[in-house]
Amino acid sequence: MGAKEESVELKAQGNKYFAGHEWLNAIDYYTKAIDLYDQDPLYYCNRAQANIKLEQYGYAIADAKKAIELDPKCVKAYYRRACANTAILQSREALKDFKTVVRLEPKNQDAKLKLAECEKIAKKIEFMRAIEVDDEPSAFEGLDIDSMAVDKSYDGANLGKEMTQEFVDDMITRFKNGKKLHRKYVYQIIAAVRKIVYDEPTMVEMEVQEGHKLTVCGDTHGQFFDLMELFRLNGFPTESHYYLFNGDFVDRGSWSTEIALLLYAYKWLHPSAFFLNRGNHETDDMNRVYGFEGECKAKYSEKVFKLFSESFSALPLATLIGKKYFTLHGGLFSDDKTTLDDVRKLNRHQQRQPGQQGLMMEMLWTDPQTVPGRGPSKRGVGLQFGPDVTKRFCENNGLEAVIRSHEVRMEGYEVEHDGRCITVFSAPKYCDSTENKGAYINIGPDYKLDFHKFDAVPHPDIKPMAYAQNSLMSMM
Template sequence: MSSADVEEANALKLQGNKAFQQHDWQKAVEFYTKAIEKYDKEPSFFCNRAQAHIKLEAFGYAVADATRALELDPSYVKAYWRRALANTAILNPKAALKDFRTVVQKDPNNRDARLRLAECEKLVRRIEFEKAIEVSDPPSAFEDLNIDAIVVDDSYDGVRLGNEMTQEFIDDMIERFRNGKKIHRKYAFQIVKNVLDIIKKEPTLMEIDVEEGTTLTICGDTHGQYFDLLEIFRLNGYPSKDHAYLFNGDFVDRGSWSTEIALLLYAYKWLYPNRMFLNRGNHETDDMNKVYGFEGECKAKYNERLFQVFSESFSALPLATLVGKKYLVLHGGLFSDDNTTLDDIRKINRHNQRQPGQSGLMMEMLWTDPQPTPGRGPSKRGVGFQFGPDVTKRFCEKNGLEAIIRSHEVRMNGYEIEHDGRCITVFSAPRYCDATENKGAYINVGPDLKLNYNVFDAVPHPDIKPMAYATNSLMSMMMM
């Protein structure tokens, strides 16, 4: 290895640092990778790339890079720190705990590290306690909740809700949320209960057509970015009898208006059950909600019971939607077995398996990602796996599909068409978590089933940071 190679590698690292400072995480990864290709004995190259991977939510890659940095320098405190953050993000707090302890041991005056260690210890204890008291068939969260008995006192200044959802109530709710107000908790419970009753009757694989004179809009992750959701509606039109919407999971967590988004989408689902369609995402799950903010937000704005009823409703959401028999819309991606068919999706009993777990079809549908190379590979997230263009081609041909439409990942232009046009990613949270300079996108589909891509920018929002309600501030640190 020549000194010129080392010098060039360091110059590439500096370019990576500059890209990172500009919040172009992907470009930063590319520069750090080029630096490593020039000289792979410098631990900071791997540690810096680990941090960029954390920003891209490629937590599995981040763990691998931090581990490689520690192999080169076992005393590298920053690498232990970053590996701990990445393991926390993929809900592996026991592994994170070991690294946080190492950080504190090596840097005992680091007050922040001691605080994070205490939080991680608390998280591990909580998870162990919840596992210990877990029951296999829990009762409904609505079982002893008498919604009718909840009184809305005279001081409530919003539109009243009766036994049916109305556009008047939704219009008032939109403005209340825009102005930092809440709806009454009775109405929140009513909305979730009525939507639960609707979606429990829906199949695991919804099958819809785009009728003459109507439009279907497919949106990806919105992640609690309420004001960007309103921008979609402003630009593209609100849900109506002639304008259907399909939201492809991850409505909640991270952004700090998750209850507002969930309640608004649910209110429209109640008003237009055959025009508002909701797929489940990997963030409509208990383990993610308890770490990434939705549980904390429900408790802060309403109460713990609201989170419990939302949790029950999330487990009843359909897992995928088949549009016009041509497009399979699902949150994550495809399967570990090439023999998997649409019928296998139809047969999933999502009501018996409320949470996706670490394996099986439900986990794969919520967690997997595409990769450019053929075959299947390890997950950059540390959960699930990645699938190549050949996997997508075989699945589409076997099931008579033109393409799959998925979400689950930031795309800098809001959407991306991969795998020879057969794998389409749409992401609808622009300037994701106030940290990534990405656009948002949505897809309009008419009766001819042609896909019309629309890109939009983030809009201003009140000065509340992402992850404001996360129960563990380790998560909010990753957004900084």
């Protein structure tokens, strides 16, 4: 059998893994096929689609570009590059490719619809960025919560001036049954937590006391019923059982408001024992595209989204656990000179959104890589850092390891960079399409890391991205 024939078999094996939602194995076999025969554009197209499933949009764009170089009329390649650029909010680049698809296949109605949707997204993003101003009035300004009345027909627990365990328990029951909170209580919760987190430092520093434990959770992405499973297995938050949620509470999953409100309620109930780090999905641009804005509007109101948006921008960006574990959503920095003191000094309140560069962007967006040094981001946003970068950062700052989230891991977590970089991801069967486990890490007073995995549980028949305002995102 020649190399070309063998590559066809490898591609077929990759297709089987892709059909089984085993994206990493699919990429492995597509790569083997390309190594044997690198002149078939479909090999690159297939690998691009698997990279899209893993949110490796930078890699997907590179694969699609190679396919187009091999075949300038490869419609699939333009289509997939457009989807990848849409995912990283590069709508203008996506528009060019959707227009090319329509030109090459003028009868492709699906492509025409995607082109129209992409045009809407591009206009909306440009409009929202154009009207953003630094001194925009607070969404909380003029919000008279005390004067709001709760309808007599409301059948849930009442909330006074302080959060109670009774209210949290009732909230969980309501959410499980598909019910909402009263508008007044939503406003109360967001307002109270915004004030609490605004006053916290950019890097919260905490210790695990004797007789206590801390659970570190990664992305939950609106998968409320899986969060309930995590709590069932590991215990609910208390004053002696701390929790740290490491960003990306919202978007993609269709119970993002439920998760955000519940985590906020726990933060209000246990302000010194419950911790929240901001993720790259606690940002306006992502929320507008990946569903959280649409969900807020559908379940509550646009006002609720604006209040959440302002509260997200107040969240801390990192937590230092026992002076040993630097915990943040994305990862490390473009400059080796960056230290924990630089994070401490970062005034996150001066810049509500992370932008395209700087410490905040890097803390929310970067990823580890296996090779030394730094490299371009597989996402198309931020950068990647190697084991040598992690080693220097830990040694320079007296750390044992960096704990981060931001990426699916098939076993729910991964320890890499010689044990110095730990990824934890807490959304099992991510987006109902990836066969991954979820995980969380328990840390006691001895600061040993105790990893736990868990499986997804059934949920009501509402698909991920149900509240995204366009069908483009549902393909990601």
